[in-house]
Amino acid sequence: MARTVDDLAHRSKREAILDHAAMLVRTIGYEGMSIQQLIDGLGISRGALYHYFDSKQAVLEALVDRMGDAAIAALLPIIDDPGLTASEKFRRYVNASIAVKSANQELIADLMCTWHSEANVRLRHKLTTATLDRTAPMVLEPIIRQGVEEGTFDTAYPAETARIIAGIWLGLADDLIMLLARDEDEEPLTDRARGMIRAATTAVERILGASEGSLYGDQIEQIVRLIRPQKDK
Incomplete structure (x- = not known):
């Protein structure tokens, strides 16, 4: 059960990151988007982001x-x-x-x-x-x-x-x-x-x-x- 909850939480957080990234792409474009903007907008650490995406x-x-x-x-x-x-x-x-x-x-x-x-x-x-x-x-x-x-x-x-x-x-x-x-x-x-x-x-x-x-x-x-x-x- 714990594993299922962890998996759901992982997918939810990953989707939240992608949702925010998609919003940034719509507003400033992919080239204009930075890792720092993702971190700031999501209120997470760089390490937390890299847990899901390494670049x-x-x-x-x-x-x-x-x-x-x-x-x-x-x-x-x-x-x-x-x-x-x-x-x-x-x-x-x-x-x-x-x-x-x-x-x-x-x-x-x-x-x-x-x-x-x-x-x-x-x-x-x-x-x-x-x-x-x-x-x-x-x-x-x-x-x-x-x-x-x-x-x-x-x-x-x-x-x-x-x-x-x-x-x-x-x-x-x-x-x-x-x-x-x-x-x-x-x-x-x-x-x-x-x-x-x-x-x-x-x-x-x-x-x-x-x-x-x-x-x-x-x-x-x-x-x-x-x-x-x-x-x-």
């Missing part, structure tokens, strides 16, 4: 992990809904993913600014692994299998196709980050970003054998609106 980078990685967990939690009810077709589930998966990113725009903006730095090598690896090993089999693969059964998708390899689609989106995200990092006028950049997104969505539909435009509608413009504010960061 500022570890805090960032935990925030990203928590964002990923929230995304999976939001997606699973969609996957399990028997009243939805595979195409409907896919569109809702895209919408839910956009919603999670919209709710974490400040954190994402900071990540984009330092994405290709050496400090983020481990973080990039974690996100790639999580996408391929969690999102692909837990979210995309069940949707694809249902679509094959319904006759709306056409693939003999649902598991492999799920990883390929996840890889397309990982590659698109990386390309968009590099594009938005350029010091160029916003409108040409936005047009190019829109073209990259349309190319990716078309590729996904063709890989699945889905009819053109059946899986993405206004989501393309939602993604464009989501990334445009990052140019000003």
